[in-house]
Amino acid sequence: MSPAGDEVRVVNTEQRHYAQIAVLCRTTYPETAPWAPEQLDSHRHVFPEGQFVAVQGADEHVVGMCASLVVNWEDYKMLDSWETFTADGMFTCHDRKGRTLYGAEVMVDPRVQHQGVGDKLYAARRELTERLKLLRIRAGARLRDYHRYAATHGPAEYVVDVANGTLHDPTLSFQMREGFHVIAVVPHYLTDDPESMGYAAVIEWLNPEMVRPEHVKERPTAFLRRELRTESGKTQTSAAKGSS
Numbered sequence: 001m002s003p004a005g006d007e008v009r010v011v012n013t014e015q016r017h018y019a020q021i022a023v024l025c026r027t028t029y030p031e032t033a034p035w036a037p038e039q040l041d042s043h044r045h046v047f048p049e050g051q052f053v054a055v056q057g058a059d060e061h062v063v064g065m066c067a068s069l070v071v072n073w074e075d076y077k078m079l080d081s082w083e084t085f086t087a088d089g090m091f092t093c094h095d096r097k098g099r100t101l102y103g104a105e106v107m108v109d110p111r112v113q114h115q116g117v118g119d120k121l122y123a124a125r126r127e128l129t130e131r132l133k134l135l136r137i138r139a140g141a142r143l144r145d146y147h148r149y150a151a152t153h154g155p156a157e158y159v160v161d162v163a164n165g166t167l168h169d170p171t172l173s174f175q176m177r178e179g180f181h182v183i184a185v186v187p188h189y190l191t192d193d194p195e196s197m198g199y200a201a202v203i204e205w206l207n208p209e210m211v212r213p214e215h216v217k218e219r220p221t222a223f224l225r226r227e228l229r230t231e232s233g234k235t236q237t238s239a240a241k242g243s244s
């Protein structure tokens with residue numbers, strides 16, 4: 001690993017990063033098969049500008065990655081699984097005529113988490129969304145700590161408590177801090193994920209350049225951060241991290 005303190009920068013994923021992405025996957029998700037070169041090739045083939053790695057040092061040591069595609073949201077149902085949104089991880093359903101950047105993957109090496117690498121990857125996604133004049137980013141955020149509260153909380157109740165700040169979820173709390181809101185809680189999103197027990201929050205970040213009042217009004221208020229619930233008129237600006 002490159003020496004700590006080396007600036008982390010975000011660049012588009014290239015073939016030379018694949019081997020390190022595989023190592024990153026195995027470190028982050030030891031139980032799950034890493035992204036295969038054929039999948040990464042397919043992502044870069046359909047949407048090269050949507051694939052990012054966070055690298056450190058002159059040798060481009062990979063410490064994080066995120067992968068996205070563009071979808072026409074109306075072609076899907078809120079309850080659709082990750083596999084459906086991503087064409088089983090191949091992104092062949094990428095549709096540049098759509099208005100939604102779909103966040104299919106984000107991960108940071110556990111050894112360098114909590115140092116702002118995830119924030120840099122999300123900033124790259126927001127910049128891309130603005131540059132392509134898309135309306136929004138949406139993603140399924142697996143409820144990573146839900147298994148710890150399943151005995152006492154329903155999944156929606158858990159999300160409300162995370163939105164309130166009463167509970168902290170290592171993934172969803174971070175995403176809410178990144179300016180995302182929860183628009184639904186869905187079951188069966190990820191198969192084989194004992195931590196979330198399959199539950200995910202569908203999260204949304206609205207592009208401040210494109211958003212109109214009806215997009216904000218459509219959001220269910222139950223999952224909004226507490227301070228935004230009674231201030232629906234201010235939701236639009238509060239949602240737009242990086243835009244002020």
Ligand SMILES: CC(C)(COP(=O)(O)OP(=O)(O)OC[C@H]1O[C@@H](n2cnc3c(N)ncnc32)[C@H](O)[C@@H]1OP(=O)(O)O)[C@@H](O)C(=O)NCCC(=O)NCCS
Nearest residue numbers: 106107108113114115116117118119141142171173174177
């Ligand atoms: C979710 C994930 C990508 C976040 O990456 P990260 O690099 O840790 O993200 P950041 O460092 O930008 O922010 C994480 C937290 O560290 C805090 N932080 C950032 N820089 C910090 C610093 N210098 N000192 C202390 N805390 C810091 C942030 O405020 C944030 O806190 P919060 O969770 O209370 O909001 C990472 O945890 C991960 O890879 N998880 C496993 C894979 C996963 O679950 N992916 C999401 C699938 S839906």
